Amino acid sequence: MxxxxxxxxxxxxxxxxxxxxxxxxxxxxxxxxxxxxxxxxxxxxxxxxxxxxxxxxxxxxxxxxxxxxxxxxxxxxxxxxxxxxxxxxxxxxxxxxxxxxxxxxxxxxxxxxxxxxxxxxxxxxxxxxxxxxxxGSIPSSNVRDGTFKLPPNTRFGVTGLVNSATPQEIAVFIGDNPKPYTLTGKPGTQDGQMGTVILESDSTGVVRLTVTANGKQSKVMSRQVDLNQTIYFGLLGSEDGTDNDYNDCLAILNWPLG
Known part of the structure; x- marks a missing residue:
């Protein structure tokens, strides 16, 4: 742990x-x-x-x-x-x-x-x-499942990269809101930009990411880290096939902003 x-x-x-x-x-x-x-x-x-x-x-x-x-x-x-x-x-x-x-x-x-x-x-x-x-910061309390714990009401960014022949979609869920914000990416054999979205956490501070490829939810691994206990990142990799390299779709959270 x-x-x-x-x-x-x-x-x-x-x-x-x-x-x-x-x-x-x-x-x-x-x-x-x-x-x-x-x-x-x-x-x-x-x-x-x-x-x-x-x-x-x-x-x-x-x-x-x-x-x-x-x-x-x-x-x-x-x-x-x-x-x-x-x-x-x-x-x-x-x-x-x-x-x-x-x-x-x-x-x-x-x-x-x-x-x-x-x-x-x-x-x-x-x-x-x-x-x-x-x-300081408390390590992520998730089991590397794409859930991140931010301070409440904090602006953060999510950037996506695609590295797969399969189209990818990143869904960003904030707190208990069932409606996600999404980033989509075209297929590619090298990292391609899916763009960046700027959002704000709610009073719970919980942000959860899922990745979907061809209508099927991908397996994910994630980790929450900090630099000098002032800049924080959430890192996520997903696997849409069977080679288990977890680089088909990558997401990077960063906070705080502003």
């Missing part, structure tokens, strides 16, 4: 990091240091684990605070269990996201008698304290 290194800036304006020696995850850092860097890995669509700098996984822990019923998050698990898996969704304040713990509650920055600015998985509903600015 793909992984990447990310950091978070909390709603209090401070960065999230591991505290020594408690291994508590707190939003107390004025800048990003080694304690603020987490290795993120997608374990299922929309679900991630986070590995701290001490080599231990972040986990929801109950009963740590004697004066509070709140759970907390610690970097404490050597292996992943259900308490280490967090659901995530991108927030409207891009590039922010919201994390949800295994108990179904949202993670926010909070305080009690024992500790200030702790990450607490205790909110039933999302409020501004649940927003975390993402520094």
């Amino acid at each position: 793909d992984s990447s290194t990310i950091s978070f800036k909390a709603s209090n304006g401070l960065f999230v990091g591991r505290e020594e020696p408690t291994n508590l995850i707190l939003a107390t850092k004025p800048g990003v240091d080694s304690f603020c860097k987490f290795t993120v890995q997608v374990v299922a669509p929309g679900k991630i684990t986070l590995l701290a700098d001490n080599g231990l996984y972040l986990s929801r822990i109950s009963g740590l605070f004697p004066h509070s019923s709140n759970d907390c998050i610690l970097a404490t698990k050597k292996t992943v269990d259900e308490f280490c898996v967090f659901s995530y969704q991108y927030a409207p304040a891009s590039p922010s996201l919201v994390l949800q713990a295994d108990n179904g509650l949202y993670v926010s920055v909070g305080s009690n008698q024992d500790v200030d600015n702790a990450l607490i998985p205790g909110k039933k509903d999302i409020d501004p304290s649940c927003y975390f600015q993402l520094i």
Whole structure:
């Protein structure tokens, strides 16, 4: 599974990091240091684990605070269990996201008698304290199936190339809209331009591409990558026959634009 290194800036304006020696995850850092860097890995669509700098996984822990019923998050698990898996969704304040713990509650920055600015998985509903600015990018949560995750309401481009004796059509689906935008290309034995279309993601940020050749949907492979965590690409190759070279039709997404 793909992984990447990310950091978070909390709603209090401070960065999230591991505290020594408690291994508590707190939003107390004025800048990003080694304690603020987490290795993120997608374990299922929309679900991630986070590995701290001490080599231990972040986990929801109950009963740590004697004066509070709140759970907390610690970097404490050597292996992943259900308490280490967090659901995530991108927030409207891009590039922010919201994390949800295994108990179904949202993670926010909070305080009690024992500790200030702790990450607490205790909110039933999302409020501004649940927003975390993402520094870096989460690897694509799809199984290389042509689905890409963009920030909400972001302008992006799609460019198509055809390299097949069979006419190709790229369909670009945005969110749950069943009507796609399309790019078509004439047959060719070398890469030919199918053109570029400029679109905008919706509030979900989900963009899905399919490729059709002679009325039959092609097999696809895809990957989402970034350059310097500022420029992002979605790359897709399709296979309309049996040679499995996946170069019959190529699509390149790029964002953000403007």
